[in-house]
Amino acid sequence: MDTRSTILSDTTPDREVAAIRARGLVKRFGGLTAVDGIDLDVPRGMIFAILGPNGAGKTTLMRMLATLTRPDAGTATVMGHDILTAPAAVRGAIAMTGQFASLDEDLTGRENLVFLARLWGFGGRAAGRRADDLLAAFELTEARHRQVKDYSGGMRRRLDIAASLVVTPGVLFLDEPTTGLDPTARQRVWRMIRHLAQSGVTVLLTTQYLEEADQLARRIAVIDHGRKIAEGTSRELKAATGSGFLQVALADPGALDRAAALLEEHLAAPVQRSPEGARLSVMARTPEAASAALSALVAAGIALEDFAMGAPSLEDVFFALTGAAGPPPEEVA
Amino acid sequence: MTDLTPANLQPMPRPPRPSALSNALTFGWRAVLKFRHVPEQLFDLVMTPLMFTLLFTFVFGGALAGSTRDYLQFFLPGILVQTVAFNAVYSGMGLSTDLGKGLFDRFRSLPIWPLAPFAGLVVGDLLRHLIAGGIILGIGLVLGYRPDAGLPGVVAAFLLLLAIGFGIGWVFIVLGLLIRTPTTVMTLGFTVLFPVVFASNIMVQPDTMPDWLRAFVEVNPISLMTTAMRGLMAGTATLPQVGLALLAPVLLTGVLAPVTLWLYRRT
Numbered sequence: 001m002d003t004r005s006t007i008l009s010d011t012t013p014d015r016e017v018a019a020i021r022a023r024g025l026v027k028r029f030g031g032l033t034a035v036d037g038i039d040l041d042v043p044r045g046m047i048f049a050i051l052g053p054n055g056a057g058k059t060t061l062m063r064m065l066a067t068l069t070r071p072d073a074g075t076a077t078v079m080g081h082d083i084l085t086a087p088a089a090v091r092g093a094i095a096m097t098g099q100f101a102s103l104d105e106d107l108t109g110r111e112n113l114v115f116l117a118r119l120w121g122f123g124g125r126a127a128g129r130r131a132d133d134l135l136a137a138f139e140l141t142e143a144r145h146r147q148v149k150d151y152s153g154g155m156r157r158r159l160d161i162a163a164s165l166v167v168t169p170g171v172l173f174l175d176e177p178t179t180g181l182d183p184t185a186r187q188r189v190w191r192m193i194r195h196l197a198q199s200g201v202t203v204l205l206t207t208q209y210l211e212e213a214d215q216l217a218r219r220i221a222v223i224d225h226g227r228k229i230a231e232g233t234s235r236e237l238k239a240a241t242g243s244g245f246l247q248v249a250l251a252d253p254g255a256l257d258r259a260a261a262l263l264e265e266h267l268a269a270p271v272q273r274s275p276e277g278a279r280l281s282v283m284a285r286t287p288e289a290a291s292a293a294l295s296a297l298v299a300a301g302i303a304l305e306d307f308a309m310g311a312p313s314l315e316d317v318f319f320a321l322t323g324a325a326g327p328p329p330e331e332v333a
Numbered sequence: 334m335t336d337l338t339p340a341n342l343q344p345m346p347r348p349p350r351p352s353a354l355s356n357a358l359t360f361g362w363r364a365v366l367k368f369r370h371v372p373e374q375l376f377d378l379v380m381t382p383l384m385f386t387l388l389f390t391f392v393f394g395g396a397l398a399g400s401t402r403d404y405l406q407f408f409l410p411g412i413l414v415q416t417v418a419f420n421a422v423y424s425g426m427g428l429s430t431d432l433g434k435g436l437f438d439r440f441r442s443l444p445i446w447p448l449a450p451f452a453g454l455v456v457g458d459l460l461r462h463l464i465a466g467g468i469i470l471g472i473g474l475v476l477g478y479r480p481d482a483g484l485p486g487v488v489a490a491f492l493l494l495l496a497i498g499f500g501i502g503w504v505f506i507v508l509g510l511l512i513r514t515p516t517t518v519m520t521l522g523f524t525v526l527f528p529v530v531f532a533s534n535i536m537v538q539p540d541t542m543p544d545w546l547r548a549f550v551e552v553n554p555i556s557l558m559t560t561a562m563r564g565l566m567a568g569t570a571t572l573p574q575v576g577l578a579l580l581a582p583v584l585l586t587g588v589l590a591p592v593t594l595w596l597y598r599r600t
Contacts, residue, residue, distance in 0.1 A: 066442050092350075092444040102439035104363065104431075106370045115366075118359040119445050121348035147370060163439070167347050 017080040019044045019171050019202035020065060024074035027060050034060040036226035037074070042171075042219075047193065047203045049217035051210065051318070057226040058206035059099060059175055065204070066096045066173050079170040095164035096173040102160060103148045109159050110135060110144040116166045134162040138192065154185025161192060165201075172196065174205040178212060190216055210318055222321055229321050237317045244311050245281050246290040251303035253278035259302050266293035278305075283312070283320075353446035360453020364460065377423060378465040382416040386469060389536060390476065397537060402477045409473040410490065410562035411535030414555060416469055417462045417498040418530060422522035424458045425505025426515040433513055441597070451593055455502060462498040466491060482568030490565040493578060497558050500582020503589035510596040535559050554581035 020042040027035040035057040042048045050058045063069040065078055067087040075082065081089035103112050110131050117127035135141045138158040148156065157177065164172055177193065178186040193216055197203050207213050213220045214234050222230040222237070230237055246267070250259055260271045260280055267290070269283040284290035290309055297304065312320075351359075368374075386408070394404030431437055440450050470478075470487070480486050505522060512518050532546060533555040539547045550556055561578035564570030 068438060068441055088444055091442055094442065096439065096442045098435045098438045100435035102435045102437075104367075104436060105434070106367050107363070108370075111363075111366055115359060115363050116439075116443075118362070119351070119356060119443055119449075121351035121355070123348070126348065 017077065018042060019046070020048075020076065020078050020204060022061075022065065022074065022076035025061065025064055025071050025076060026073035027057075027064060027069060028072050033226050035064065035071075038223065038226070038228050040076075040221065040228075042202060042204060044170075044202050045197065045200050046219060047197045047205065047217045049213035049220045050204070050206045050223060051208070051213045051220050052206075052223040053208055056223050058208075058223060061223070062096075062173050062175055062204065062206055066094055067091055068096070093170040094173060095167075095169035095171075097160050097164045097175065097177065099175045099179065103156065103163065105149040106147060108145050108147055109140050109151070109155075112148060112159065113163060113166065116163055120167045122166075130166060134165060138162045139188075152185075154181050154188060157181060157185070157189055158192065161189070165196070168199075169201060171202045171204060174203060176206055176208065178207070178209070186212075222318060224321075230317075237321075238312045240317070244284055244287070244290070244309055245316055246284045246293065247279060247281040247308045247310065248294070248297065248304055249306040250278045250280070251305045255302045256280070258300065259297055262296050262300060262302075263293050266296050283316075284309070350444070353449065356446045356449035357452035357456075360449050361456030364453050364457030367457065368460065374423070374461075375464060375468075378416070378420055378461055379468050381419055382412050382465065382469050383472065385415065386412050386472065386476075393536075405473060405476055405478050407563075408536065409470070409478045410566050411533070411559040413466050413469060413490075413494055414497060414558045414562055415530050415535055416465050417494055418501050418526055418555070419523075420461050420465060421458065421498060421501045421505045422519055422526065424454060424461070424502060425509035425518045425522060427457075428454060428506060428509030429512055429515040429518045432510065433515070437597075447594060447597060448590075451506060451597075454506060455499060458498055458502045459495050462495055463491070466494055480566040482566055486566050486568050489570075490562050493558070493561060493565060493575065496579060496582050500585040503585050503593065506593050507589050507596065510593065529553060529555055533559060554578075557581070 018041050020040055022038060022040040025035055025038045025040075026033065038057075038061055040061075050061065052058050060069060064071045065076055065083060067083050067090050070084070075084065077083070078090045079093040081093060083090050104115070107115065110128075113131035113134055114127045117130045118124075122130055132141075132144075135144045138161070140155060140159055140162070143151065143155060148159065151159065161172075161174070161177065174193070178189050181189065190212070193203055193205070205212075205216070217234070219231065219233055220237060221228050230240070232240070246263075248259065248263075250256060256273065256278055260273060263280060263282045264271050267282050267284050269285075271280050271282045273280055282293075284293065287309065294304075294307060386405075389408055389412075390401050390405045394401035394408075398404035398407055437450065446452075480490075482489075505518070508518050508521060512521065532550055533553045534550060535555065539550040539556075542550060557574075557577040557580070561570055561574045564574050
């Protein structure tokens with residue numbers, strides 16, 4: 001790892017500074033405030049997720065940090081370089097994989113990487129070697145001589161991420177790295193992101209998938225309507241919502257109202273209903289409280305088909321924080 | 334999946350920051366590669382001027398100039414100018430396509446010379462002009478066109494042609510940056526180019542045109558370029574003719590290259 005530390009010191013004035021430090025970032029588009037005063041501290045070598053629904057301001061925030069969009073207010077440093085006064089230094093220390101594959105579809109996978117390697121200053125042969133290494137690392141060796149337009153979605157994503165690693169960046173920005181991928185392809189990309197973080201790269205990723213943030217990130221910032229509404233580890237965010245959720249399925253859907261009232265009374269928390277399955281879910285502060293509430297249902301003669309006690313999913317956390325009524329929109333924005 | 338071989342992802346020493354020229358050459362290399370992978374783009378470039386050459390020569394040639402051969406002699410240098418102007422539209426479309434795909438976001442987040450991506454476009458354009466111009470000239474020679482100034486005249490004319498293509502190229506680079514729909518770039522491009530190309534001396538001398546139109550045709554930069562091209566190929570070009578032909582390309586470059594940079598950096 002000695003090599004790495006020398007490289008980091010090449011690109012950063014001070015090894016102790018955070019990978020990303022943002023204060024009060026604001027970006028407006030006409031009348032719309034896309035990012036409304038966000039602070040962010042991302043330590044080095046961490047996978048940090050920005051979680052939020054479509055239109056929350058995730059991409060805009062990332063584009064400002066990557067010097068692609070100029071903030072209207074606020075300041076930020078990336079690897080110690082100011083995004084406003086030293087954008088060129090920031091660009092030298094980062095790599096970004098945007099939401100849409102930033103590849104040349106007409107060229108082959110290998111040519112795309114050689115092209116970028118040359119732009120970074122590798123000589124002809126060194127550029128070829130670097131391309132081959134990356135292709136091998138991302139399991140694209142067999143497809144290297146195919147044009148990118150013939151790649152599958154997962155292959156494109158992998159090549160796109162590989163293209164961001166031609167020179168090891170201090171910070172890698174990944175904007176919705178797995179949007180539109182099937183579960184297998186998604187798992188592969190996740191594994192590659194984890195490997196990257198292990199090799200010392202700081203990763204800032206945006207996602208609208210709660211599972212993705214939960215799986216990958218050491219810390220998560222939840223943003224909505226351009227504001228950060230919570231930040232912490234996955235565990236901390238869940239803990240903030242309570243110890244867990246009690247879910248019950250009733251044998252008789254007609255007893256739904258009575259059951260909901262009893263649960264609310266015993267657990268002092270709002271009850272979520274899913275009418276189609278005669279299911280109720282409610283936050284319970286302790287397992288004992290949940291157990292007592294279940295006993296009350298049984299005592300009242302309400303037959304249960306099933307019950308489960310689970311830690312809150314990030315989904316529950318997200319809804320608890322944003323107060324959103326329904327699941328986040330599915331479409332890709 | 335086998336494992337992501339961590340050895341391949343080990344951070345490696347960074348190469349020294351490359352020069353602006355090296356960046357530009359790399360983009361030029363990409364343009365050449367695209368030629369290899371998408372040779373069919375040549376078809377688009379050559380078909381229109383080819384149809385024009387054949388139709389005008391054989392349909393109108395006799396009526397306009399007495400014989401098809403005389404007309405070809407008159408027409409060919411001008412159709413080269415038209416070819417280059419139309420080619421520039423395709424280049425603008427290509428840029429608009431690239432921008433829509435996020436490719437330029439990557440370029441913009443790289444520490445490279447900001448104009449390098451455009452240098453690459455220009456290299457690709459010049460190559461296209463050269464190939465398309467060469468094909469049209471070749472067909473002209475087969476049909477009986479004879480450049481009186483011989484090879485030196487043709488070389489000089491092609492150098493002027495490249496300068497013209499370089500200058501006009503900026504117009505469509507700017508349009509490509511402004512307009513996010515490639516087909517709109519094409520429609521707009523041809524809407525502007527058709528009148529400018531037709532209201533010139535490419536197809537006919539303006540003698541029989543109404544005065545107002547003739548006044549326009551005589552100062553139309555396309556006419557000035559065509560006159561100089563004819564002169565160079567025939568060996569009769571004067572310095573003022575060439576100078577006037579270069580006026581528009583020089584002005585376009587001087588004004589639009591900085592505009593391009595500004596549009597590109599604008600966020």
